[in-house]
Amino acid sequence: MTESYPLRTFIGHAVLILGILIVAFPIYYTFVASTHSLQTILRPPLPLLPGDRFVENYSEALFGGVGRIGGVSVGTLLFNTTVMALGIALGKICISILSAYAIVFFRFPLRMTFFWLIFITLMLPVEVRILPTYKVMVDFGLIDTYAGLIIPIIASATATLLFRQFFLTIPGELVEAARVDGAGPFRFFKDILLPLSKTNIAALFVILFIYGWTQYLWPLLVTNRNDMNTIVIALRKMISFADADTEWHLVMVTCMLAIVPPILVVVLMQRWFVRGLVDTEK
Amino acid sequence: MATVDLKDVKKIYAGGVEAVKGVSIAIPDKALCVLVGPSGCGKSTLLRMIAGLESISAGTVSIDGKVVNAIGPTERDIAMVFQNYALYPHMKVYDNMAYGLRNRGTPKDEIDKRVRETAKTLELSALLDRRPRELSGGQRQRVAMGRAIVRNPKVFLFDEPLSNLDAKLRGQMRVEIKNLQRALGVTSVYVTHDQLEAMTLADQLVVMNAGLVEQIGDPLDIYEKPASTFVASFIGAPPMNLLALTRGGAGRMPAGSPEEMAAVGHGSAAGSTALASAAPMLTDGSVVPFAPQAAATLGFRPEDADVTHGAEAPGGALAIPAAVEAVEPVGAESFLYCAAAGTRIIVRVHGRATARPGDQLRVVVRAEKLHWFDQAGKRVG
Ligand SMILES: Nc1ncnc2c1ncn2[C@@H]1O[C@H](COP(=O)(O)OP(=O)(O)OP(=O)(O)O)[C@@H](O)[C@H]1O
Ligand SMILES: [Mg+2]
Numbered sequence: 001m002t003e004s005y006p007l008r009t010f011i012g013h014a015v016l017i018l019g020i021l022i023v024a025f026p027i028y029y030t031f032v033a034s035t036h037s038l039q040t041i042l043r044p045p046l047p048l049l050p051g052d053r054f055v056e057n058y059s060e061a062l063f064g065g066v067g068r069i070g071g072v073s074v075g076t077l078l079f080n081t082t083v084m085a086l087g088i089a090l091g092k093i094c095i096s097i098l099s100a101y102a103i104v105f106f107r108f109p110l111r112m113t114f115f116w117l118i119f120i121t122l123m124l125p126v127e128v129r130i131l132p133t134y135k136v137m138v139d140f141g142l143i144d145t146y147a148g149l150i151i152p153i154i155a156s157a158t159a160t161l162l163f164r165q166f167f168l169t170i171p172g173e174l175v176e177a178a179r180v181d182g183a184g185p186f187r188f189f190k191d192i193l194l195p196l197s198k199t200n201i202a203a204l205f206v207i208l209f210i211y212g213w214t215q216y217l218w219p220l221l222v223t224n225r226n227d228m229n230t231i232v233i234a235l236r237k238m239i240s241f242a243d244a245d246t247e248w249h250l251v252m253v254t255c256m257l258a259i260v261p262p263i264l265v266v267v268l269m270q271r272w273f274v275r276g277l278v279d280t281e282k
Numbered sequence: 283m284a285t286v287d288l289k290d291v292k293k294i295y296a297g298g299v300e301a302v303k304g305v306s307i308a309i310p311d312k313a314l315c316v317l318v319g320p321s322g323c324g325k326s327t328l329l330r331m332i333a334g335l336e337s338i339s340a341g342t343v344s345i346d347g348k349v350v351n352a353i354g355p356t357e358r359d360i361a362m363v364f365q366n367y368a369l370y371p372h373m374k375v376y377d378n379m380a381y382g383l384r385n386r387g388t389p390k391d392e393i394d395k396r397v398r399e400t401a402k403t404l405e406l407s408a409l410l411d412r413r414p415r416e417l418s419g420g421q422r423q424r425v426a427m428g429r430a431i432v433r434n435p436k437v438f439l440f441d442e443p444l445s446n447l448d449a450k451l452r453g454q455m456r457v458e459i460k461n462l463q464r465a466l467g468v469t470s471v472y473v474t475h476d477q478l479e480a481m482t483l484a485d486q487l488v489v490m491n492a493g494l495v496e497q498i499g500d501p502l503d504i505y506e507k508p509a510s511t512f513v514a515s516f517i518g519a520p521p522m523n524l525l526a527l528t529r530g531g532a533g534r535m536p537a538g539s540p541e542e543m544a545a546v547g548h549g550s551a552a553g554s555t556a557l558a559s560a561a562p563m564l565t566d567g568s569v570v571p572f573a574p575q576a577a578a579t580l581g582f583r584p585e586d587a588d589v590t591h592g593a594e595a596p597g598g599a600l601a602i603p604a605a606v607e608a609v610e611p612v613g614a615e616s617f618l619y620c621a622a623a624g625t626r627i628i629v630r631v632h633g634r635a636t637a638r639p640g641d642q643l644r645v646v647v648r649a650e651k652l653h654w655f656d657q658a659g660k661r662v663g
Contacts, residue, residue, distance in 0.1 A: 173364040176368065177369075177370075178381075180355045180356070180360065181356075181429075182386050191370075196372055
């Protein structure tokens with residue numbers, strides 16, 4: 001595809017640009033709204049160009065606090081959400097890589113039973129077991145804690161299955177070579193399995209971080225205090241039924257801020273992420 | 283530095299497959315023992331049992347006089363070279379070689395010294411900073427060898443280490459392995475299904491078939507005196523010619539035509555009627571002299587046979603009428619593919635062959651070059 005076909009190139013670019021515009025316009029419009037005063041937003045039509053209140057709006061949201069959620073600043077919300085998303089992503093990776101390691105490389109009684117049990121939990125998402133889970137969290141006193149936000153969704157059948165599939169592709173000879181070289185189970189995991197899995201881990205981390213970041217139902221249930229809210233929940237709380245009660249400029253700022261960390265993660269991990277999805281180093 | 287003793291070793295896999303059915307081999311110190319046999323005969327299984335990678339269903343494996351059945355691969359102090367090399371893909375060549383030493387807690391400077399020394403022997407010094415995927419097949423093979431050598435183990439185990447290389451490189455590496463093994467003096471077990479590799483490398487050759495040992499010995503002894511029809515056809519390329527013998531039937535007696543008289547072997551002097559009807563015959567009905575009582579199969583090596591167009595046959599030789607089907611010149615020698623006694627036989631002649639496809643001639647083999655096998659395929663005499 002290195003030859004030049006002007007028409008083809010033009011059409012290709014046109015389609016791509018159109019697609020980007022369709023996806024990007026709402027985001028741009030949100031950004032525009034986040035730089036105007038509440039009065040401007042409430043008085044249609046909303047201008048198509050950014051306003052002059054960028055600094056005021058963003059510093060008010062980040063450091064001042066938002067009235068409708070008890071004066072908690074968006075900075076706190078970002079911190080909460082980051083802790084939860086990181087906890088979920090890292091926790092899921094740790095647990096699933098260890099269970100996959102056990103299932104693939106060790107022979108123990110009921111191995112396949114455990115495998116199928118994990119598999120079956122794929123069909124039981126949080127929503128299905130939400131009441132008993134909530135009860136357990138209440139009994140442990142984990143409401144309004146980071147642990148309460150993270151632990152119930154930390155097990156991942158999907159990630160376990162992905163790691164299992166990857167481990168199955170590791171040649172048996174490699175495992176045996178390590179055994180002959182005197183690597184015990186722990187060393188094998190640390191020196192060989194982990195380095196070989198790093199692209200998979202990176203790809204999974206991106207996916208799971210975004211999954212954690214956008215959690216809605218569980219954080220809604222398990223946090224009551226405003227200062228323990230995640231950004232998604234807080235956004236929902238900021239919006240009142242009456243337009244006049246809603247600080248739309250701050251809502252728009254929060255929206256913009258809410259999409260920054262996932263974008264950062266994707267951009268920073270992009271190199272690894274793409275490699276993990278495309279090829280495996282074997 | 284160590285002997286390896288297998289006593290009646292058996293392997294029954296979980297699925298019920300009996301891969302090794304009772305094998306006893308005593309490998310002397312510093313020897314290179316080659317296990318050879320067709321695919322699926324249990325060579326790898328046996329090797330992996332010596333390595334400790336596979337449990338032993340029955341019998342004992344001893345290394346250096348000590349039974350190691352219950353010990354893991356690490357404590358057996360063996361090193362193994364795998365067919366696909368099994369290098370650690372994410373480690374540099376240096377670390378690939380150092381890994382085993384590190385796991386054993388060897389001091390850093392000692393590791394460094396040994397890795398560099400080994401790399402020098404194997405001409406890997408310039409490659410120490412590369413990763414396996416940046417190496418050619420032959421270089422990977424060397425690294426795999428280096429990883430084994432650097433540990434200075436009691437026993438080397440090789441599972442078809444050269445089968446992924448091209449023919450030329452294989453030849454080079456074969457010589458190199460042999461020299462290294464001799465220089466290091468480490469007892470080695472080498473699995474291959476390539477009989478040429480087996481013949482050239484082995485101090486002790488073990489021919490296996492279907493989970494059992496067919497024959498153990500010096501490679502040339504095995505070549506000269508194969509213990510069974512299986513060994514006879516497996517060792518040597520092209521394989522030994524084997525012709526079935528029948529007895530007792532109303533054989534078509536040589537009726538005086540010079541060709542058939544000659545086939546009898548003693549020339550026309552032997553009175554045709556004097557031949558006993560119980561004499562062994564080839565399937566085409568020609569009588570075979572010199573056959574021992576129990577013989578059911580007759581064999582001879584392609585290079586032990588000669589062809590003659592004339593009617594006269596030398597004394598003390600067997601002459602089998604044959605029709606040339608194809609001629610294969612390979613340069614220094616030529617192979618004649620002939621139809622005889624209902625089967626195909628191969629004759630090796632020096633230089634250019636004079637015979638042409640379609641020629642009728644006789645394949646002549648001197649009596650002492652004939653091998654005889656009984657009904658069960660075991661060697662007679
Ligand atoms: N893990 C296993 N479970 C069950 N049967 C097995 C297993 N590994 C090997 N076998 C069987 O054991 C027999 C011997 O296998 P083995 O790998 O030792 O053969 P081999 O002589 O090394 O052959 P090749 O030259 O093809 O490598 C085969 O019939 C094979 O199917
Ligand atoms: Mg094998």
